[in-house]
Amino acid sequence: MSTAQEVPHIPVMLKEVVEYLGPRPGGRYLDGTLGLAGHSLGLLRASGGRAELICLDRDEQALALAQERLKEFPGQATTFHMPFSSFETALEEVGWDRIDGAVLDLGVSSLQLDEAGRGFSFMADGPLDMRMDATSGMDTARTLVNRAHFEELKHIIRDLGDEPLGGKIARAIVRIREQEDIATTSRLAEIVAKAYPPDRRREARNHPATRTFMALRMAVNNEIGEIKDFLERIVQYLNPGARLAVISFHSAEDREVKEAFRHWAKGYRCPMEQQICTCDRPPLARILTKKPQLPTQLEMDRNPRSRSAKLRVAERLGPPTAGGRP
Numbered sequence: 001m002s003t004a005q006e007v008p009h010i011p012v013m014l015k016e017v018v019e020y021l022g023p024r025p026g027g028r029y030l031d032g033t034l035g036l037a038g039h040s041l042g043l044l045r046a047s048g049g050r051a052e053l054i055c056l057d058r059d060e061q062a063l064a065l066a067q068e069r070l071k072e073f074p075g076q077a078t079t080f081h082m083p084f085s086s087f088e089t090a091l092e093e094v095g096w097d098r099i100d101g102a103v104l105d106l107g108v109s110s111l112q113l114d115e116a117g118r119g120f121s122f123m124a125d126g127p128l129d130m131r132m133d134a135t136s137g138m139d140t141a142r143t144l145v146n147r148a149h150f151e152e153l154k155h156i157i158r159d160l161g162d163e164p165l166g167g168k169i170a171r172a173i174v175r176i177r178e179q180e181d182i183a184t185t186s187r188l189a190e191i192v193a194k195a196y197p198p199d200r201r202r203e204a205r206n207h208p209a210t211r212t213f214m215a216l217r218m219a220v221n222n223e224i225g226e227i228k229d230f231l232e233r234i235v236q237y238l239n240p241g242a243r244l245a246v247i248s249f250h251s252a253e254d255r256e257v258k259e260a261f262r263h264w265a266k267g268y269r270c271p272m273e274q275q276i277c278t279c280d281r282p283p284l285a286r287i288l289t290k291k292p293q294l295p296t297q298l299e300m301d302r303n304p305r306s307r308s309a310k311l312r313v314a315e316r317l318g319p320p321t322a323g324g325r326p
């Protein structure tokens with residue numbers, strides 16, 4: 001297992017997140033995706049070490065490394081091993097009713113991608129796992145790949161992965177799994193690559209399995225469901241003036257963030273599916289990024305992982321609602 005010193009880490013759009021959140025001494029902040037604590041440390045440093053943080057991660061290994069790093073500011077950050085959709089449990093445990101800002105930096109960390117045994121990457125051979133939280137009892141990618149119905153696999157690969165060849169790839173998987181248990185990352189990558197017509201394989205900028213692996217990871221970890229659940233409730237816990245910054249790396253994630261922010265800014269408290277507002281309430285938040293903010297060219301050159309990042313920020317308006325819940 002890696003140690004905190006061994007893992008090099010460049011947090012994505014750190015300067016922008018810190019500037020938007022403007023952490024102040026004694027302010028209370030939530031980092032829902034602690035990872036290697038890049039953003040948490042940035043917030044703590046900017047507050048002169050005097051902000052208070054609740055930090056969540058569903059990955060025990062990341063949490064252990066981050067805890068080492070957070071020792072730089074003893075007593076300022078309380079960490080929890082839990083998905084960010086459960087943030088209310090952490091707030092309750094620490095005794096906070098509201099917060100002064102929150103950040104989500106979605107997706108997986110380089111630590112997770114680089115560890116072959118976690119099964120996230122086709123670049124190294126490993127078991128087909130992909131769970132961010134191996135203690136959660138969630139199905140692994142191996143279970144999904146070998147058991148899911150063809151239509152479900154096709155939907156995951158095509159829609160979550162934005163993979164136009166989703167149907168073809170799902171069909172190839174279903175055909176092969178009749179003869180063998182697809183158990184490793186390299187075997188799956190090989191099946192996906194063979195499903196690609198040779199001309200498309202040559203034209204592709206990335207490995208043909210890139211989108212399929214990302215889609216399976218998102219399905220295994222219910223990543224879109226997590227974001228939806230979080231966004232449904234977090235706004236009620238933001239103090240007036242508090243900001244939520246979300247960095248996403250995928251169009252489906254970004255869409256959820258954009259729609260939730262619009263919903264808050266319109267003032268609707270009616271269900272999101274309802275087109276016409278029948279509740280006549282003032283807006284909950286204003287949007288500070290009309291278009292998503294992108295990393296600078298310099299950041300993209302220094303940190304290629306930042307290339308697909310999109311940052312959106314909203315600010316809570318008005319007095320807190322009575323009881324804190326809609």
Ligand SMILES: C[S@@+](CC[C@H](N)C(=O)[O-])C[C@H]1O[C@@H](n2cnc3c(N)ncnc32)[C@H](O)[C@@H]1O
Nearest residue numbers: 011033035036037038039057058059083084105
């Ligand atoms: C991109 S990394 C965060 C990096 C971090 N901001 C930093 O600079 O060190 C994403 C982290 O969020 C965690 N994560 C992803 N989805 C999560 C969820 N729904 N709940 C809690 N943690 C999650 C992953 O385990 C991973 O450690």
